[in-house]
Amino acid sequence: MNAEIYESVWDALADTEQxxxxxxxxxxxxxxxxxxVQRWGIPQEEAAKRLGLTxxxxxxxxRGKLAKFSLDALVNIAASATSPPSAA
Structure with missing residues (x-):
């Protein structure tokens, strides 16, 4: 059995460089x-509100379910995660 060697896990998973x-x-x-979110130290329900998610x-x-999030969605969520919480 021949094993392929990859430079990274992403190299093994992806079909193209893109x-x-x-x-x-x-x-x-x-x-x-x-x-x-871990640094915030708040309940998940509060984190969801701060991130603008359900x-x-x-x-x-x-839980790291990467396949459920597009790059665009993650960019938007990251912007919410790095912005100071709004006073409500």
Whole structure:
């Protein structure tokens, strides 16, 4: 049995360089969003409100379900995660 050797996990998963770049960008954003939410130290329901997401969508995000989020969506969520909370 011959095993293929890949430079990264994304190289193994992606069929094209563009797809690999998209996966890397999405995973990086997801990581930063999750770190921000952890730093907040607030309940998931409150984090969902701050991110502008539903609770189930926030659950998917925090569980790392990358396939459920487009690059565009993650950019928008990251902007919410790095903005100061609005006074309500």
């Amino acid at each position: 797809e690999e770049a998209n996966l890397k960008a999405r995973s990086g954003l997801l990581y930063e969003i999750r770190r921000a 609770r189930p969508r926030t659950t998917d995000l925090l």
